[in-house]
Amino acid sequence: MDIKQIQDLIRFVSKSGVNEVSIEQEGFKITIKTNQAATVVHATIPDVQHLPAAPAPVAAPATPTPAAAPVADDSKYVTIKSPMIGTFYRSASPEKPLFVNVGDEIKPGDVLCIIEAMKLFNEIEAEISGRIVKILSDNASPVEYDQPLFLVEPM
Helix, strand or coil, rough: CCCHHHHHHHHHHHCCCCCCCEEEECCEEEEEECCCEEEEEECCCCCCCCCCCCCHCCCCCHHHHHHCCCCCCHHHCCEECCCCCCCECCCCCCCEEEEECCCCEEEECCCEEEEEEEEEEEEEEECEEEEEEEECCCCEEEEEEECCEEEEEEE
């Protein structure tokens, strides 16, 4: 099962009203539990020993971060959201410069951040032109699917 299939499954379970789904395939097991407050995903891949940290990004404590964003200002800004569960990084490595900062102008195709999911580093690119108004996630912090990452003032 690839990351796209997992994301689609999470979306389906969240919208369907089902409380829990478990799928087990060759060397892979995933359990998705959902309630009104949060969706929790547990995945087990026995062949990979370094993945116990993977379930941490989907824990409910990461949810309050987007709630801190000012609600009144959101109407004039575009919110760029996480397309997956993983760890948010603002640069390619600690010694490299940040991809974007508050006030930077962006255009479609510009790399905004990296999200690490299951030891794969995924570049998240801008789909609109605009100016970064606010960065809503801390560097090296866990993010959930559809969690707001950036507020952008469109141009």
